[in-house]
Amino acid sequence: MIDVQTPHGLARVRLENEQDSERDGLALVLGHGAGGGVSSTDLRATTEAAVALGLTVALVEQPYRVAGRRSPPAARQLDTAWLSVLDALAAGRLAGRRLIVGGRSSGARVACRTAELAGATGVICLAFPLLPPGAARQGDPSKSRLTELEAVPSAIPVLIVQGERDPFGMPPEGENRSVVRIPGTHTLGSGTAVRSAVSPWLAVLAGALHG
Numbered sequence: 036m037i038d039v040q041t042p043h044g045l046a047r048v049r050l051e052n053e054q055d056s057e058r059d060g061l062a063l064v065l066g067h068g069a070g071g072g073v074s075s076t077d078l079r080a081t082t083e084a085a086v087a088l089g090l091t092v093a094l095v096e097q098p099y100r101v102a103g104r105r106s107p108p109a110a111r112q113l114d115t116a117w118l119s120v121l122d123a124l125a126a127g128r129l130a131g132r133r134l135i136v137g138g139r140s141s142g143a144r145v146a147c148r149t150a151e152l153a154g155a156t157g158v159i160c161l162a163f164p165l166l167p168p169g170a171a172r173q174g175d176p177s178k179s180r181l182t183e184l185e186a187v188p189s190a191i192p193v194l195i196v197q198g199e200r201d202p203f204g205m206p207p208e209g210e211n212r213s214v215v216r217i218p219g220t221h222t223l224g225s226g227t228a229v230r231s232a233v234s235p236w237l238a239v240l241a242g243a244l245h246g
Contacts, residue, residue: 037128041119043112044098048120049073050128051094052086061156061241062091062132064124066117066142068162070105072096077139077161077196080226084234088241093129095120095138107141110148117145121153135240140164140203140221143195144180150187157240158187159233160195162221165204172202184212194236198223 037048063085067073073094082092098116099108107113121134136146137159150158163184170178184206187193193212197205198219208214213236217228 039120039123041098041116043108043116045101046098046116046120047096047101048124049094049096051082051092052089053091053128060132061135062093062124062129063135063137063159063237064093064095064121064129065136065159066095066097066138066145067100068138068140068142069107071139072100075139075222076226077223077229080229081137081159081161081233083226084230085237088234088237090135090237090241091129091132093124095142110144113141113145114149118149118152121149135159135237137161137194139223144183147183147187147193150191155187155191158191158193159236160184160193160206161229162197162201162203162223163195163206164221165206168202181206184209187212192236192240194233196223196229196232 039046065078073096085092133156135157136153136155138146139161143160143163146158166179189210195206195214197214197216198221199216201221203221206214215232217232219225223229
């Protein structure tokens with residue numbers, strides 16, 4: 036575990052496959068959902084897929100979760116803390132590596148909003164919450180978070196893995212943005228399905244960067 040001091044408190048990072056990584060120029064950094072941690076099924080499955088391809092993975096716990104709180108702070112605080120962690124990793128244990136960033140739900144939103152500032156090589160969104168459930172049921176596009184997905188520059192490839200019955204809606208595909216639908220809801224409870232969705236995309240991206 037690595038503790039990182041951010042402007043909004045202490046964040047915590049778990050590194051996996053740091054020593055055995057065969058792709059020293061690439062790492063994957065993942066954030067958790069609003070009320071959860073880094074051990075959710077979809078984050079674990081994505082980590083396993085990346086490690087199997089020889090990537091180092093950093094799982095980031097936001098300061099509010101480290102402090103024992105379940106409710107996230109404002110988006111600005113989440114983004115600032117996340118970028119502080121990325122800066123610390125880039126200056127330390129992941130120095131010299133290009134970063135694929137991502138996360139589940141709220142963590143995916145953070146990764147998208149900050150992808151350009153982070154200089155990300157790619158973005159993985161697990162269960163991106165396109166609409167609050169009420170707005171999704173009512174078909175109210177005014178509350179859509181599509182602008183957050185579109186904040187990722189088109190040159191950066193994006194993968195969205197979404198449950199077919201996610202009450203937060205189904206994000207659209209876009210330029211350099213792929214959507215893989217898998218069985219399930221917002222929890223993405225099938226690790227096998229998540230790994231099957233993530234592995235080919237990661238393999239293509241890693242191959243392109245090292246090809």
